[in-house]
Amino acid sequence: MSNAVIRKTLISIAVAGAATLAQAEVVIGVAGPHTGAYAAFGEQLWKGAEQAAKDINAAGGIDGEMIKLVKADDACEPKQAVSVANRLVDSDDAIAVIGHFCSSSTQPASNIYAEAGVLMVTPASTNPTITDRGLPNVFRVCGRDDQQGQVAASYIVDTLKAKRVAIIHDKDTYGKGLADAMKLSLNNKGSTEVMYEGLTRGEKDFNALVTKIRSVNADVLYFGGLHSEAGPLVRQLREQGSKAIFMSGDGIVSDEFVTVAGGPQYVDGVMMTFGADPMSYPAGKSVVKEFQANGYEPEGYTLYSYTAMQVTAAALSHTNLDPIKAAEWLHANSVDTVMGKKSFDEKGDLTVSDYVMYEWNDKGKYIQQN
Amino acid sequence: MDIVLQQLVNGLTLGSVYGLIAIGYTMVYGIIGMINFAHGDVYMVSAYLTAISIALLTFFGVQSFPFIIFGALVFTIVITGAYGWVIERVAYRPLRNSSRLSVLISAIGMSLILQNYVQLSQGPNQQGVPTLLSGAFRFYVGDGFVQITYMKVMILLIAFTGMAVLTYIIQKTKLGRMCRATQQDRKMASILGIDTDKVISSVFVIGSAMAALAGVLVTLDYGAFDFYIGFIMGIKAFTAAVLGGIGSLPGAMLGGIILGLSESLFAGLVSSDYKDVFSFSLLVLILIIRPSGLLGKPAVEKV
Numbered sequence: 001m002s003n004a005v006i007r008k009t010l011i012s013i014a015v016a017g018a019a020t021l022a023q024a025e026v027v028i029g030v031a032g033p034h035t036g037a038y039a040a041f042g043e044q045l046w047k048g049a050e051q052a053a054k055d056i057n058a059a060g061g062i063d064g065e066m067i068k069l070v071k072a073d074d075a076c077e078p079k080q081a082v083s084v085a086n087r088l089v090d091s092d093d094a095i096a097v098i099g100h101f102c103s104s105s106t107q108p109a110s111n112i113y114a115e116a117g118v119l120m121v122t123p124a125s126t127n128p129t130i131t132d133r134g135l136p137n138v139f140r141v142c143g144r145d146d147q148q149g150q151v152a153a154s155y156i157v158d159t160l161k162a163k164r165v166a167i168i169h170d171k172d173t174y175g176k177g178l179a180d181a182m183k184l185s186l187n188n189k190g191s192t193e194v195m196y197e198g199l200t201r202g203e204k205d206f207n208a209l210v211t212k213i214r215s216v217n218a219d220v221l222y223f224g225g226l227h228s229e230a231g232p233l234v235r236q237l238r239e240q241g242s243k244a245i246f247m248s249g250d251g252i253v254s255d256e257f258v259t260v261a262g263g264p265q266y267v268d269g270v271m272m273t274f275g276a277d278p279m280s281y282p283a284g285k286s287v288v289k290e291f292q293a294n295g296y297e298p299e300g301y302t303l304y305s306y307t308a309m310q311v312t313a314a315a316l317s318h319t320n321l322d323p324i325k326a327a328e329w330l331h332a333n334s335v336d337t338v339m340g341k342k343s344f345d346e347k348g349d350l351t352v353s354d355y356v357m358y359e360w361n362d363k364g365k366y367i368q369q370n
Numbered sequence: 371m372d373i374v375l376q377q378l379v380n381g382l383t384l385g386s387v388y389g390l391i392a393i394g395y396t397m398v399y400g401i402i403g404m405i406n407f408a409h410g411d412v413y414m415v416s417a418y419l420t421a422i423s424i425a426l427l428t429f430f431g432v433q434s435f436p437f438i439i440f441g442a443l444v445f446t447i448v449i450t451g452a453y454g455w456v457i458e459r460v461a462y463r464p465l466r467n468s469s470r471l472s473v474l475i476s477a478i479g480m481s482l483i484l485q486n487y488v489q490l491s492q493g494p495n496q497q498g499v500p501t502l503l504s505g506a507f508r509f510y511v512g513d514g515f516v517q518i519t520y521m522k523v524m525i526l527l528i529a530f531t532g533m534a535v536l537t538y539i540i541q542k543t544k545l546g547r548m549c550r551a552t553q554q555d556r557k558m559a560s561i562l563g564i565d566t567d568k569v570i571s572s573v574f575v576i577g578s579a580m581a582a583l584a585g586v587l588v589t590l591d592y593g594a595f596d597f598y599i600g601f602i603m604g605i606k607a608f609t610a611a612v613l614g615g616i617g618s619l620p621g622a623m624l625g626g627i628i629l630g631l632s633e634s635l636f637a638g639l640v641s642s643d644y645k646d647v648f649s650f651s652l653l654v655l656i657l658i659i660r661p662s663g664l665l666g667k668p669a670v671e672k673v
Contacts (some may be wrong), residue, residue: 020549034494035494036491036494037494037496037596038599039493039494039495040495040496048466051511088582169642195641197641197643198603198642198643199642200646201600202598202599202602203598203602204588204592204594204595205380205384205592207380207634207638208377208380208381208384208633208635208637208638208642209633209638210636210643211373211376211377211638212373212637212638212642214373214376215373215514215638226571227496228496228594228596231496231498231594232592232593232594235592235593237519238504239504239519240376240517241506241508241517243513256495256496259496259497259498259594260496260498260593260594261593261594262498262499262500262501262592262593262594263500263501265501265595266501332468337547
């Protein structure tokens with residue numbers, strides 16, 4: 001083959017490539033903490049959305065247009081969340097966003113999406129204020145912290161029959177919101193906590209706090225926060241000889257919780273509220289197998305992210321890719337997803353939430369309790 | 371009673387770690403009058419090196435705990451010391467005769483470089499090391515108990531030994547004499563034949579080695595770290611150095627222990643929400659009464 005022929009071939013390939021690029025694409029942002037201490041959750045969001053986009057594209061995309069995902073990293077920092085939200089809206093021309101993860105990031109970012117008329121479906125932000133503000137474009141495929149707190153409080157009072165409950169939070173939107181929701185439910189059930197305090201996110205030494213928890217003789221320690229603080233906290237609790245039951249919410253649902261706690265022996269017996277096992281849905285099983293075939297264990301929020309993408313794609317395909325109409329459509333219709341049929345109320349919350357109690361075992365896995 | 375004692379133990383271990391890191395801030399300030407903002411990140415690097423050394427030692431079949439911790443200490447201190455040397459050589463020495471502000475900016479840049487380098491090369495996730503030494507002493511006091519893990523005892527022993535060795539080096543050896551001479555008057559020291567550049571380099575190596583000592587101990591104790599731990603630790607250690615009198619070696623150790631104790635006691639007896647507010651109010655108060663810190667020398671106006 002002469003040089004000229006090669007050149008011609010290369011040019012034709014390049015032209016063909018440009019032609020496929022020019023074909024219309026649907027840009028969808030995946031926003032979450034892709035770096036930083038909470039990057040494990042960002043990865044769950046990304047893997048879930050990526051797999052869903054791949055499956056939808058393989059089945060012909062949304063109305064024949066391919067989904068193109070854009071990663072947006074908020075590092076779980078509200079300020080950075082605002083700037084990546086602006087970037088998604090202005091320069092990436094995203095018409096929908098899967099995310100964010102941390103409630104403190106989702107809240108300011110959702111205002112920007114509302115102004116720009118972008119559809120936002122968060123797989124994981126559980127703080128009640130996310131949807132309580134009545135933004136028309138905001139949806140979530142997870143539950144709310146007031147529901148989660150209620151499940152935790154009932155379990156503490158009715159099942160564990162514990163009298164002395166200490167509540168600790170990380171002073172962040174999600175952590176404090178969850179702790180407050182659980183405190184409210186606990187108080188409504190006629191029980192009063194023996195301690196209510198905050199710790200500082202990013203620190204690793206909670207020995208002083210642990211000693212104080214010991215001094216109030218707590219039976220149960222309820223923690224509102226994420227795994228990177230929960231790990232050292234539970235470890236130092238055990239190292240100081242306390243046998244109080246450690247309970248937390250969906251912020252610790254990651255394998256990394258075991259790593260930061262210093263091994264499975266420390267997470268043994270930790271209780272956690274989280275949505276019912278997605279594996280229990282028949283549609284979920286095949287997707288889980290698909291993930292596992294690619295060497296990835298779809299833990300925590302992975303399938304929620306997959307679901308969020310399915311919900312977004314369904315809404316967009318029914319409304320000719322108009323995100324504002326898609327939001328209206330979602331308020332009125334339900335979608336079949338890997339986690340069952342999902343429908344939304346007028347605020348954008350799920351009509352049915354399914355929080356249940358899990359317990360971590362000495363192998364570092366979480367098992368659903370009945 | 372048992373609770374107060376337990377808080378004293380908590381504060382003392384935390385404070386000795388602050389003290390070890392504060393030494394790096396105070397020595398560098400003493401000798402070239404700059405605040406090395408990258409020091410907290412040097413500590414962070416040492417946490418990763420600890421994990422790497424433990425992985426290497428286990429890979430080569432070293433099982434017994436004393437050997438692992440000895441190996442981890444040697445490996446981490448040597449390489450972190452090298453980091454300190456390189457940082458000074460690359461980021462600070464070229465700016466030796468420029469304004470203080472340029473060096474400060476260079477230090478902040480170095481801090482960002484280290485954070486991002488570790489984040490990119492090691493991944494942004496939380497990292498952990500397995501628990502190597504578990505178990506604890508338990509003392510019964512009244513109707514309660516004080517529980518001190520073996521690891522905490524080791525932190526106290528190694529930290530105080532490290533401080534003692536360093537005090538000996540500075541007070542009794544030739545290197546220490548050169549350090550003190552350079553600190554008092556760099557120009558005069560160099561006229562008298564002291565290679566001050568070399569002395570400054572060795573101060574950076576010593577400071578980094580002390581941070582590495584803290585890094586190994588803390589990593590083994592808490593078992594968890596990420597690329598961002600240097601920030602909070604750096605701020606706390608810097609506070610300790612200022613509290614004790616920046617430039618003063620015993621001041622850094624004393625400042626660290628006071629800061630650790632005040633944090634623990636306040637968090638334990640009053641409220642953990644406001645423990646940082648309390649520590650920093652204490653700092654402000656001490657600086658109002660003694661502007662150069664507890665053990666710092668008052669600045670003499672040169673006429």
